[in-house]
Amino acid sequence: VSLSGGNQGEMDDVVGVSDSALDRLLAGRAPADEDRLGLSRFSQDLRAAYIAAPATATAERHIAAIVADAARLHTDKTQPSAPPALAGLAALLPTWRRKVVFSGFFGSITAKIIAGTVVAAAATGGLAAGNHLPAPAQEVVADVAGLVGIDFPMPDIAEVIQTAMAPAQAAKANELLDALVQQVTVAASQPHEVGLPIAEAAQACAAQVSSIAGELAASAMKLTDPTQALSLAHRATAIAQEAVGCALPKPAAATAIPAPAGTAGVVTSAGGAAPIIDAVTECVAGLKPSIMQLAEGAMRSMDPSAALALASKAGNLAGTASKCAGDVGTAAQTAFALPMPATLPGLPKLPKAPKLPIPMHVAPLPAAPVTDPAPQQSAQPATPAPAAPATPSWWDAVPFMGGGSTPTNPAAPWTGMTGQWGNVGQWMPSGPWMPF
Amino acid sequence: VPFGTSFPGVLAAARQGAAWAWTSIYKDLSPQVLGYLRAAGSTDPDDLAGEVFLGVVRDIGRFEGDEAKFRSWVFVIAHHRLLDERRRRMRRPEMPVAVDSSTDHRPGGNVEHEALENLGTEAVHQIIDRCVPDQREVLLLRIIAELSLAEVARVLGKTIGAVKALQHRGIAAVAREMSRQGVTR
Numbered sequence: 001v002s003l004s005g006g007n008q009g010e011m012d013d014v015v016g017v018s019d020s021a022l023d024r025l026l027a028g029r030a031p032a033d034e035d036r037l038g039l040s041r042f043s044q045d046l047r048a049a050y051i052a053a054p055a056t057a058t059a060e061r062h063i064a065a066i067v068a069d070a071a072r073l074h075t076d077k078t079q080p081s082a083p084p085a086l087a088g089l090a091a092l093l094p095t096w097r098r099k100v101v102f103s104g105f106f107g108s109i110t111a112k113i114i115a116g117t118v119v120a121a122a123a124t125g126g127l128a129a130g131n132h133l134p135a136p137a138q139e140v141v142a143d144v145a146g147l148v149g150i151d152f153p154m155p156d157i158a159e160v161i162q163t164a165m166a167p168a169q170a171a172k173a174n175e176l177l178d179a180l181v182q183q184v185t186v187a188a189s190q191p192h193e194v195g196l197p198i199a200e201a202a203q204a205c206a207a208q209v210s211s212i213a214g215e216l217a218a219s220a221m222k223l224t225d226p227t228q229a230l231s232l233a234h235r236a237t238a239i240a241q242e243a244v245g246c247a248l249p250k251p252a253a254a255t256a257i258p259a260p261a262g263t264a265g266v267v268t269s270a271g272g273a274a275p276i277i278d279a280v281t282e283c284v285a286g287l288k289p290s291i292m293q294l295a296e297g298a299m300r301s302m303d304p305s306a307a308l309a310l311a312s313k314a315g316n317l318a319g320t321a322s323k324c325a326g327d328v329g330t331a332a333q334t335a336f337a338l339p340m341p342a343t344l345p346g347l348p349k350l351p352k353a354p355k356l357p358i359p360m361h362v363a364p365l366p367a368a369p370v371t372d373p374a375p376q377q378s379a380q381p382a383t384p385a386p387a388a389p390a391t392p393s394w395w396d397a398v399p400f401m402g403g404g405s406t407p408t409n410p411a412a413p414w415t416g417m418t419g420q421w422g423n424v425g426q427w428m429p430s431g432p433w434m435p436f
Numbered sequence: 437v438p439f440g441t442s443f444p445g446v447l448a449a450a451r452q453g454a455a456w457a458w459t460s461i462y463k464d465l466s467p468q469v470l471g472y473l474r475a476a477g478s479t480d481p482d483d484l485a486g487e488v489f490l491g492v493v494r495d496i497g498r499f500e501g502d503e504a505k506f507r508s509w510v511f512v513i514a515h516h517r518l519l520d521e522r523r524r525r526m527r528r529p530e531m532p533v534a535v536d537s538s539t540d541h542r543p544g545g546n547v548e549h550e551a552l553e554n555l556g557t558e559a560v561h562q563i564i565d566r567c568v569p570d571q572r573e574v575l576l577l578r579i580i581a582e583l584s585l586a587e588v589a590r591v592l593g594k595t596i597g598a599v600k601a602l603q604h605r606g607i608a609a610v611a612r613e614m615s616r617q618g619v620t621r
Contacts, residue, residue: 019585022603026578037611043579046564049557050471050580053463054482062486063462067455069493074453 279331283324290317439464443503451496462489465507469514471580475564476518476573484521488514508587511577515591559617566613571606574599 017025024030025037028044035041054062290313439446439460449457469488473481491513499509564572570592577588589599 019600022607023584026575027582028579037607038614039607039610042560042563042610042614045557045560046475046576046579047471049560050475051467052471053467054470054485058482058486059462059466062466062489063459065486066458066462066489066493069490070450070453070458071455073493074451 279327283327286320286324287317290320439503443506447496447499447506458493461492465489465510468581469510472511472514472576473518475561475576475580478518478521479525480521484517485514488517491517504584504587507581508583508590511581511583511587512591515573515577563610563613563617567606567609571602571609574602575606575610578603 021030021034025035025039026043028040028047030040053059446457446460450461466485466489470481470485473484473488478484488510492510495513499506501509564575567575573592574588577583577591578585581591583591585596585599585603588603589596592599594602
């Protein structure tokens with residue numbers, strides 16, 4: 001008898017079995033009268049002997065490596081090159097910070113937070129594993145989760161409606177926002193050296209975020225189209241995330257950019273970061289309720305009135321994000337004793353507003369005129385500036401960029417600060433388009 | 437448990453680097469991948485399984501297909517890693533390492549049950565070990581990975597006819613060994 005050839009009689013036994021019967025036998029699902037060779041039971045025993053989940057420690061180690069690799073690869077893949085208009089600002093930012101500002105929000109924030117919190121969060125994120133959210137809700141919850149480091153499928157691939165997930169997901173977002181604050185606190189508390197250019201770049205980041213958030217908030221009013229409302233909610237959560245991200249300091253290992261001679265703004269101890277930490281803590285505390293409301297509101301049916309309510313909630317969130325970014329910028333000024341800038345250095349060209357018939361304005365206009373690096377393309381007149389506050393900070397000098405009184409196109413895709421508005425109101429990303 | 441209708445969502449999220457998606461994929465497939473590597477004689481199945489999934493992460497951008505194709509694709513990677521390990525072992529022979537009982541995560545508690553189970557495992561191991569390597573690969577992929585003939589053919593880079601022949605001979609060898617051991621079912 002040859003093992004490689006088999007015994008002819010046994011081979012005949014096998015040959016006599018149909019393919020479908022063999023499939024059942026090998027799957028261990030054959031009825032007893034079909035299992036003349038005992039193959040079905042053997043298959044069951046073989047599975048029982050070898051198939052088992054990895055040990056817990058092994059699984060955790062594997063998952064951590066897999067998740068980190070996946071996040072790194074995704075971030076690398078989605079990292080667009082900064083357009084020329086952004087080059088000045090980009091050069092001022094640490095590399096890791098540049099990724100946050102100039103790439104798709106989702107990938108970058110996932111990569112940033114992943115090391116600390118995502119693995120545990122993913123283990124409990126079973127709702128999204130099944131893609132168990134209604135399509136519109138999936139999109140918004142994806143953003144809420146993206147804010148705190150979890151990604152969810154986008155709504156075009158959602159299949160099962162399960163609205164009961166909203167409270168649980170809101171609670172999870174709540175917990176992980178706290179984790180984000182903790183991460184910022186730990187990072188900011190590390191010994192670091194921040195030169196004036198870095199601090200100014202942080203200010204510029206905050207200025208951009210606030211400006212865009214202001215436009216989003218302005219877009220929210222009277223918006224009754226569900227798609228546009230969801231798009232707005234989508235972007236509001238992303239900009240809220242970025243408002244927090246502006247505050248993360250440069251890591252100690254990186255080489256500091258020295259402050260120019262005769263300027264203030266070099267901080268070499270952890271103490272200088274305290275105002276920023278405080279600002280972020282307050283910032284997140286302010287964002288939480290809006291995010292929770294947005295997530296829960298998006299779970300409901302999306303008729304025009306619900307869309308209006310959702311848009312309103314998104315507007316509130318964007319407004320809170322705008323204030324949040326402003327507070328972070330002010331904290332940067334306080335922490336680094338920066339002078340009041342006459343003009344903000346290296347500000348990139350901001351999105352020009354499309355010509356939509358929704359004239360609204362919520363953000364405060366500057367007390368003093370500041371150079372707008374973007375050529376005006378809108379024919380709409382600027383809204384008159386309000387009176388300057390009694391105690392002006394640098395933040396009050398930040399213009400409501402892009403014309404100030406005109407909203408962005410809520411239905412347009414958003415790529416972060418990597419493109420510009422075209423002449424007919426379309427958003428033109430400068431890098432490869434990656435939905436987040 | 438197969439993903440079923442949620443698979444496209446999981447795959448899309450995994451492509452975007454979503455942690456939950458990768459965790460789900462790992463939890464779903466790792467028992468079978470690890471089982472296949474163990475049964476196929478990997479010297480370090482745990483580490484090799486980790487390599488397999490990292491390979492999946494790196495190449496997922498090139499994958500196209502449904503869940504069944506995805507599963508077989510993962511086993512293509514597992515099979516290739518296994519071959520790599522065997523080649524490494526041939527170049528640098530190592531002393532076999534005894535299985536570390538501390539890493540055995542199977543549920544315990546009932547000594548008699550465990551003894552019986554171990555006997556069963558040993559018997560199963562002896563039976564499958566009587567097959568020649570090609571037959572064993574086919575049976576392991578059919579039984580542990582639960583792949584179809586066509587999928588096994590894809591994993592092994594053989595024709596379906598060749599896989600079918602190996603399967604028949606493997607089953608015959610198994611039946612013969614079971615008969616020799618007096619295994620009655």
